[in-house]
Amino acid sequence: MSSKYRVRYEKAPAIRMLAHLEVARVLERACRRSGLPVAMSQGFRPHQKITFATNLPVGVASEVEYADIALVGEMSTDSIRDRLVDALPEGMLVSAVAALPPGTAALQSQDISSTFQLYSAPEEAVQTLEGIQSADVIQIIRKKGTKDLESPGRFLKNIQAVSGGNNSASSASIQVELVTSATGGGLGIKDLLAVIREMPGGSGVWAKRVGLSILSNEGRKDPLDV
């Protein structure tokens, strides 16, 4: 009766200041405006069955965010995409939709690799990030206090300076790969940005997720390749 679809959407730089909950609300409302027959949960306060598979902090943009939407009945992925594109505000373009076969594992239950591009970082940030990568233990500062993270290199993978972009001579674009495990914990993009912001010339650094894949024994897989 109900069928699930995975939607890939962007969080453009213009709306990077939205919090995750705000992005979620925008998509929920767009679903209602679009007239898509979104399945509703049962219970005291029924809500639309939408699962937000990815989650970004305030200030971080993305080209590759994912949400799983349950519809009553079936629809072509093209018309789902068209309807959402019409209903979403600028900055949240839906670039692709795939039908999920029954039993597809939720994204949150899998190990994920994300590629982030950092903009307006000081040149020296590459070394700083490499330092984090090779450290035995680092301290990360969270709202609730600091905590120690052992072998941060497990989470922080390829670090490379990239050319291009409209950066001035004194700032660089850097790409990093961050791995998050289904069990949570680890290192987030927020932690990296916080470190770079403290560096001289680092206050304007910001990030965009430019790639996301599922890690499994068979290798990397695109979330829409289901």
Add this chain to the structure above:
Amino acid sequence: MSNRDYWSELEPLLAQVEKPSRYIGGEYGSIHKDKVEVRICLSYPDLYELGASNLGLAILYGRLNELDYVAAERVYAPERDLEVLLREKEIPLLTLESRAPVNTMDLLGFTLQYELVYTNVLKVLDLSGIPLLAADRGEDDPIVIAGGPSAMNPEPVAEFFDLVFIGEAEDGVVSVADLLRKWKSDGKPGGRAAFLVEAAQIPGVYVPSLYVPKYGEDGAYRGVEALEGAPDTVLRQAVASLEGRKSQIPWIVPFVEAVHDRAVVELFRGCARGCRFCQAGIIYRPVRERPKKEVLEMVGESLAATGYGELSLASLCTSDYTEIREVLEGVRATAGNDLTLSLPSMRVDTFGIELAVLASPGKKGGLTLAPEAGSQRMRDIINKNVTEEDVLSAVQAAFESGWDRIKLYFMIGLPGETEEDVEAIVDLAQKILAVGKSIKGGNSGRLKIVVNVSTLVPKSHTPFQWAKQLAPEEVLEKQAMLKSRLRSRQIDFKWHEMAVSVLEGVMARADRRMSKAILAAYRKGCEFDAWSNRLNWDLWSESLSECGVDIDRMLGERDIGQPLPWDHISSGVTKEFLVSEWQRSKSGESTPDCRFDECSLCGVCQDLPLETRLASD
């Protein structure tokens, strides 16, 4: 003008502030225009999440943007964290749409929904780099205009505004925009001063600088003198009918969670119940109901356009809409049961409860009722035509329908109030609890009665405009008495902070000399005064006393013969009617609701081109 691209400087900094999406614009439904002749910025001078829910400003935003030569944009008051950054980096406040500095607009309009936003108005002006006093503004500064209910006594803020619009502005703003366009394209002949004189000719436009207040030697206010070119009185404007005006409402869907995150459809304007403390009941007369067909169309359109899962049917007293039952049934028929419906302000009787049941067939959250006073004597004085029997049968019906949490609104400080009248609030709350217990029997444990007590603030243009407001120590005494008597596990007592009501009262009936005190308070750091946790009473009382404001006098009773600072602003309701209502209140005589009963000749339908319009007509 500076060539700095302020937005590119500001945007990255937003990551450092709380809820940065308040400041980025670009919401679904916001309107962006490039080349226009007149740029107008509308401001609700409080945080975004409060302002975004304001219907009046949304209507003006839509109305102005319908004009192809106008761009209407928005700005709200920034929170402290952003203010600090703006000052440190010397970035002025920017509009949400074009992200242009607010001081590059042609017109900057503030809505004054309550008196306690006055320091925030100064904050918005200040952060925009616009001189705070109208007299100090230059030819390149925007024309600064105010509107909204508190503008009905514009005097305390008269020195801050170039113009004040009196009444419903959806047509008046178009006249102001037209005039601006013409004046600009003619090369601004005569400069700002000439523009103001021209503007004073538009019905409803008050130009404070064209009125000179007079004071007696004893400091008493003695009225104003209108300068040449200015009308003696400025008459409130109102639309004759809501029919056919539905297309004017745009639907901006905020990113930030707004205080009222829902679609709003206005059922009607005005209320003719005639509660004598109520300013809205006077300044929005007469009752003008929107035709039912248009209400239902707007419900469907607004939900489809916004994607909200919640809808509010707004008006001063929603259950009074003549075809409310049909509307509720119609809403359910189109929107289904998943929609959360909110009906603000329900009347206190069994019919009110019937409607509440219709509105929320499943879920039973809290129910709010406003008997306003505990004793019948007091309810007669304020012309709240509700009996104790009405109240008790309403709560009985509510308990029977499944509610177990009831919130009651009362006021203290009503004219002629005795200790027994205040105690009657306690008695009524206890009777209500007893009704609940008798109905719920063994399940009484979940019953909760919330008693919310505010203090009367006599407002301009009401029959109580002459009344005495409780002095600070009297408020505290009465609150202490209620606190000690309302000690029950099942009765929660909530009260309005004394300082908030006192400050509101000092502002509400002030004359123009108050502008200095507001400015002084702002300079000392007062802001967000409407938030009881942020109102700094010490700084305020310092400012008031430095500026020679005598709080007792401001809160004291006025003489009927004495000139009032808002006498030159007419709501259309005559002073004779207000006097007679003031006198009738003293003898506890009631005055009927003119919708169904006879007209009390308040003046509105006699002096303004208006009449009551009911959906059922």
